[in-house]
Amino acid sequence: MAQKQQWLEQFDDSPLTLKSDDRMDTVVRIENRSCGIDFKIGGGEFIVMAGPCSVESEEQLLTTAEHVSKNGAQVLRGGAFKPRSSPYAFQGLGLEGLKLLAEARRRTGLAVVTEVLSEEDVELVAEYADILQIGSRNSDNTSLHVAAALTGKPILLKRGMVATVADLLRAANVILEHGNSNILLCERGIRTFETATRNTFDAAAIALLKMISHLPVIADPSHGCGRNLLVPALARVGVAAGADGMIVEVHPAPQRAYSDGDQSLTFDEYANMISELDPWLTARRQSANQISEALA
Ligand code: PEP
Ligand code: MN
DSSP states (O other): OOSOOGGGGGGTTOGGGBOBTTBSOOOEEEEEGGGTEEEEESSSOOEEEEEOSBOOOHHHHHHHHHHHHHTTOSEEEOBSSOOOSSTTSOOOOTHHHHHHHHHHHHHHOOEEEEEOOSGGGHHHHHHHOSEEEEOGGGTTOHHHHHHHHHTOOOEEEEOOTTOOHHHHHHHHHHHHHTTOOOEEEEEOOBOOSOOSSSSBOOHHHHHHHHHHBSSOEEEOHHHHHSOGGGHHHHHHHHHHHTOSEEEEEBOSSGGGOSSOGGGOBOHHHHHHHHHHHHHHHHHHHHHHHHHHHHHO
């Protein structure tokens, strides 16, 4: 970057998250030796995390895991502890859900990302998850961030629905201060005056984060709009904006999903989205090569 523009100074209170001469692109390694899992997030490739919003049953999870593993995913998502708008709505299967995720991992070789909702569950969730998800509703829960950081596990840190980019980076900075640099920043849409979509997917935030931060960025097109029909387009936007991967909701029967059915893709919709993403990923690789050749 040439001379730093003044507006970028708003991020100076999160210095550990910012690119510097010795830290341009953090690559997060996802490793689980007992399941033969070892791959990297960041550094140019685009990874896919896919699965249901909530773990609901063995059949639901295992069929979804099989399908997404055959169609481009490296990571299985699924909530065992669910943050819900109503305390009377389905709260997740808890430990039983974690065990099902581990079984799905054993069968498919997919890594597992799942949300940890409270500090007291960090140890338990870390026993099962390869990546700990900190959800939008916990985006300013510093004590949870610290507890998650101290496990040393990779953390998918979701932007709060009313959090600024600076807020997200401050949360990441705290995790870095506690010795954990395995952070994936996640843009999942923010609240705006628009009601046609559930949230407003902030593509500029992805481009901005890729410009200023060394941490990998993950796009969440599902929560980003809340509507299954729009998810493939937002996935393409994520690729174009420079995201290092995406997390997307897939369900065998979205109309019967316990949570987030309106934004969940069917198996066919998911497979089509992945294959239609290919030319966009190829174009991105080619333009990156052209840029590096021009700079050489
Ligand atoms: C989820 O991933 O299902 C979820 C609850 O996400 P968010 O925290 O972004 O709402
Ligand atoms: Mn969800």
